[in-house]
Amino acid sequence: MLIYMVRHGQTDWNAEGRLQGQKDIPLNANGRRQATENGRRLAEELGDTVSAFDFVASPLGRTRETMERLRAAMGLDPTTYRTDTRLVELSFGDWEGSTIPELQRVTPDRVEARALSKWDFIPPGRDAESYEILSWRVGAWLTSVDRPTICVSHGGIVRSVFRLIGGWSEDEACDMNVPQDRVLKIDRDEGAVGWL
Template identity: 40%
Template sequence: MHTIYYIRHGKTEWNADGRFQGLQDIPLNDLGRAEAVRAGDILRNLFAREGRDPLGLGFVTSPLSRARGTMELMRGVLSLPPHDYSVDDRLREVGYGHWEGLTLAQMKAAHPDVFAAREADKWSVAPPGGESYASATSRLRDWYRSLKSGTVAVAHSGTARALMVVLGLETPQAAASLRIEQGAVYVLREDGLTKHS
């Protein structure tokens, strides 16, 4: 199993407002930029402790600007060229369909039956017009199988949950409700998952 250093993008104004972003391309806010720099510091310290040269790793991000902005700031901290990374659409966030831009209270008011069903089974029930975590696992499995080396990936909370299940590091039920922090580095290895913050 290739080691993955997984970072959720830094905060945006929609995160601050409690709005679900999904595929909407919302940029980082000031706090999000600071979280990206902090994640870069954490990575630099991890690499130093592990004796790992970042030039031997792949760097890949979701196409959404909040993830790309996070990657570029982190690479700056690592003294790497900011734009020298790849973009992979398979790392895009789980789509929230008609719920994108809404808060939890607005989702519940708009589609109470689907909201209740999803609260009972967050893993398998998709938002109206959106994607479930369960369905996202196929693209994350495909992405993981394409890796050739250890990789630094910047993406989203939904894709983190799907990837953890694909790699057997979390159960679907646990992953569906797992809080994925911004500004932290999740290291996914064969022997388990560790969070550094």
Template identity: 50%
Template structure:
């Protein structure tokens, strides 16, 4: 990944986010706050990039919450809303059988599983055939990161942002897994490391 003006944006809030539910690959739409957050990030990018915005490549996760966030960003930048690519590698980490539940609900069913996850959050796979660890997710997106060139704006998910921080930001496994990923801020990668805007 060429680290020069690579911007990462997490999708805006959904009702699952508001309720503390694990979304993973469930296709949950943005809520009103999520649309406001996406607009805020687009407005910030417009002030920051100005006319340069049209020089950027735009790539989103195919899940609708990421695509809607990207459309709002592009509208705020004065660009055609649908002028972006999607890439399956940017889809959120799979939480397997836990998707749709809160961690409290999972703990009530299986406290040992929650304890195992907390002991090694980066490498833990939730139960279920489709489940991934953050390490698995990183392996999935590293080829995409290697392809990225300067002046790219990505819209994806909280888990994906942790993997990007681990790879491009050289953040350790524990710190990457525990990092809070806001939905109303942007992460930019430059030569001196990652910065929240």
């Protein structure tokens, strides 16, 4: 069972190092370019087999625009895909919109607590999540995938996949870099995860 995962293209908040979470921040010009390039990369990788794939995205605007640009670059109808709320990014609660240096000045004890146990840390605020909580959503989505799939999601979702399928440790998974200009190829049956 093959899954190709793409992180949404860059936003201004990504460029500024702001915790974006579930805020609906649009792609910037670089992010739009990244989305198109990832579509070209997938078209080259999949060729005529693309018709066998399901297309699914997080319902946030930045992932939907990424998916639509990706599909257009593949020569497909940009609007023919579905969304799944289980693929929404990790909620950073009250921290969304802030950078870690900004939070360090305001609440250094909480930033230190996060650094000590990032996988299990829940930021302050209603509906905030830890990576552990997020991985429950991602795990449920992964078990529901029943055909080859191309998925556009978020950095936290990809980190959870590395933990759940790749077998990475909690520390390795939550600290890994998730590029916005690459495609992640996952063989769920083999437990193999790697970047194209």
